[in-house]
Amino acid sequence: xxxxxxxxxxxxxxxxxxxxxxxxxxxxxxxxxxxxxxxxxxxxxxxxxxxxxxxxxxxxxxxxxxxxxxxxxxxxxxxxxxxxxxxxxxxxxxxxxxxxxxxxxxxxxxxxxxxxxxxxxxxxxxxxxxxxxxxxxxxxxxxxxxxxxxxxxxxxxxxxxxxxxxxxxxxxxxxxxxxxxxxxxxxxxxxxxxxxxxxxxxxxxxxxxxxxxxxxxxxxxxxxxxxxxxxxxxxxxxxxxxxxxxxxxxxxxxxxxxxxxxxxxxxxxxxxxxxxxxxxxxxxxxxxxxxxxxxxxxxxxxxxxxxxxxxxxxxxxxxxxxxxxxxxxxxxxxxxxxxxxxxxxxxxxxxxxxxxxxxxxxxxxxxxxxxxxxxxxxxxxxxxxxxxxxxxxxxxxxx
Numbered sequence: 001x002x003x004x005x006x007x008x009x010x011x012x013x014x015x016x017x018x019x020x021x022x023x024x025x026x027x028x029x030x031x032x033x034x035x036x037x038x039x040x041x042x043x044x045x046x047x048x049x050x051x052x053x054x055x056x057x058x059x060x061x062x063x064x065x066x067x068x069x070x071x072x073x074x075x076x077x078x079x080x081x082x083x084x085x086x087x088x089x090x091x092x093x094x095x096x097x098x099x100x101x102x103x104x105x106x107x108x109x110x111x112x113x114x115x116x117x118x119x120x121x122x123x124x125x126x127x128x129x130x131x132x133x134x135x136x137x138x139x140x141x142x143x144x145x146x147x148x149x150x151x152x153x154x155x156x157x158x159x160x161x162x163x164x165x166x167x168x169x170x171x172x173x174x175x176x177x178x179x180x181x182x183x184x185x186x187x188x189x190x191x192x193x194x195x196x197x198x199x200x201x202x203x204x205x206x207x208x209x210x211x212x213x214x215x216x217x218x219x220x221x222x223x224x225x226x227x228x229x230x231x232x233x234x235x236x237x238x239x240x241x242x243x244x245x246x247x248x249x250x251x252x253x254x255x256x257x258x259x260x261x262x263x264x265x266x267x268x269x270x271x272x273x274x275x276x277x278x279x280x281x282x283x284x285x286x287x288x289x290x291x292x293x294x295x296x297x298x299x300x301x302x303x304x305x306x307x308x309x310x311x312x313x314x315x316x317x318x319x320x321x322x323x324x325x326x327x328x329x330x331x332x333x334x335x336x337x338x339x340x341x342x343x344x345x346x347x348x349x350x351x352x353x354x355x356x357x358x359x360x361x362x363x364x365x366x367x368x369x370x371x372x373x374x375x376x377x378x379x380x381x382x383x384x385x386x387x388x389x390x391x392x393x394x395x396x397x398x399x
Contacts, residue, residue, distance in 0.1 A: 017043045018329045021114040022087070023094050023104060024121030025050035025078050028292035030385060031318015032118070032325065033078075036085035037388055044329050046086070049104070049112065051093040053079050056143040058173075059378040065150060065180035066352040072147070076382055080389025094121065094259075099266035099286045116288050118325060119275060120314065123256025123294040130168065130232035130252055137232065139252040140173060153249045154184055157191035160248060166237055168230060169253035170197025171204065172349050175214045177253055179352035182221045194224045194245065196237065206347065209364040210357055217351045256294045270297030279338035281321050287332065290325065292317045292339075312345045315381075348374035 022029045029048065036046065060074035082089040090112075096105030103111045125139040138153065140146050157163045165185065167178040178195040185191040195218060202211035202218075202225075218225050228240035236247035258273035268285035270276045274297035276284045283289040284299060293314035320339040327334040344361035348370060351357060356371040357364065 018045065018115045019113065020044050020046045020116040020118070020325060020329065021104060021112060022046065022048045022118050022120070023050075024119060024293075024295070025052065025055040026120030026122050026293040026295075027055075027314035028120040028318045028321050029118065030055065030076065030081070031315065032322040033081045033085045033087065034385070034388055035319060035322035035326075036087060037081070040086055041326050041329065044116075044326075045088075047088045047090060047112070048078065048082050049090045049092055049094060049106070050078060051091065051142070052144045053077065053089075053091060054144070056147060057378065057382050058143055059374070060382065061143070061147060062176040062180040062350045062352065063375070064147075065177070066183040066350075068151075068154075068184070073379070073382065074147070076385045077389050081385060084389055094261065096261045097265040097267070099283075099289060102288065105261075114288075116325060116329060117290070118321065119289070119291040119295050120293045120321075121259060121295050123274070124259055125252050126254050126257040127252050129230075130237070130250060132234055133232040133236075133247075133250050134234065136236070136247060136250055137252060138249050140177065141256070156248060157185050160191075162246070163191045163248035164194065164236075164246060165191060165249050165251065166194045166196060166245060166247040167251045167253060168196045168237070169255065170195065170199050170202045170227075171253065171255060172206075172347060174251075174253040175202060175218070176350050176352075177251055178223050179217065179221055180350070181251070182223050183352040191248075192224065193222075194226060194247075196226050196228075196230045196239075198227075198229055200227050203349070203359070206359045207362050207364050210349070210359045213357050213364065213366050214349070214351070217353070217355075221352070259295065262295075270299055272297060279340070280324055280336035281317060281339055282324070282328075282336065288328070290321060292321050312347070313341055316341070348377070350374060 022032060054075040055078055057074045057076060079089055092106040092108060094104050095107050103113050105111050125141045127137060127139050130137050138149055165181050167174050174195060178193055182193040202214045230237040230239050233244060236245045237250060238244050262269060267283055268276045275291040275295055276299045277291050277296045278284055279300045281290050281292050317339045320337050324336040327336055347359040349357040354371055355366060355368050356374050357366045358370045
């Protein structure tokens with residue numbers, strides 16, 4: 001083992017017959033850990049590799065920004081879950097994958113072999129057009145870095161004359177973050193907040209009424225909405241009409257792009273560069289590799305191909321992924337379950353005024369009761385995983 005890498009204790013003596021690597025602490029792997037806690041798998045030695053001990057439940061982050069509270073309501077302790085599940089936890093980042101040699105490369109130079117591999121690392125934010133911003137740029141991913149940096153942004157905005165926060169991205173994340181930032185920075189020497197959207201219709205992929213409600217809420221909150229492509233410059237952003245908007249911080253909420261290391265992994269990728277998987281979440285090119293969440297791209301049918309990259313699908317795919325990993329560990333030729341996404345998923349979008357927008361297909365509603373439902377769902381999700389990992393001590397050491 002390489003120095004500087006941390007590992008956490010396990011329960012019982014693991015089997016050495018099949019080595020399974022879970023790479024990433026995404027929602028789908030929370031489902032695998034929960035399944036392992038409920039019933040320990042036979043014939044598997046499981047290892048979870050993730051860059052942080054805690055998973056961030058993004059649904060609670062906008063509320064934390066809008067109304068800061070003591071503690072971090074959005075953190076899920078992966079170390080505690082891993083210990084309960086009998087899974088070894090390695091705190092490291094993946095920087096490479098050789099699918100043919102069945103090895104992953106970590107940021108400390110270690111190479112970890114596997115028999116089975118499951119990827120749920122999420123994607124990266126595409127910041128290529130904003131790179132000139134340098135330290136003013138704040139991508140929403142990785143989420144750990146975002147939540148660590150936001151208090152500093154908030155403090156700077158309150159004391160720096162002319163400080164402006166610009167959010168780039170007109171999807172649900174961009175709308176939620178722009179409104180949350182405006183709420184957080186309101187009062188006193190209030191810092192202005194601007195939202196930039198490439199798409200004239202806010203919340204693309206949702207019914208038109210959802211976009212109209214979001215636009216009205218942005219206007220009421222005093223968030224300036226600009227439509228059109230923008231690029232980063234050292235002092236802020238250059239708009240399509242030639243104007244330069246100075247900004248103390250530019251939040252990139254532009255949606256995920258594939259991790260760079262996938263390009264040389266040897267895996268078959270979809271047209272956007274994500275791991276090409278079938279309905280069973282297994283790589284179409286390597287039978288021992290699975291992927292779920294933002295890093296995966298379904299290539300089996302039109303409905304799946306057009307799936308939005310949402311945590312909703314990652315959560316629902318978790319139990320299917322867990323079952324399939326059990327099955328293929330016992331028998332590589334086993335028949336696997338399919339993850340069948342619903343045609344419409346329920347989206348609850350916070351608007352930072354103790355209200356939220358409900359979007360489900362063509363049905364769009366708004367109100368305080370929607371925010372109450374959202375808050376209840378989000379907090380129950382985190383609380384459930386806290387209960388799963390409770391009353392354990394994750395022993396850590398350096399290796």
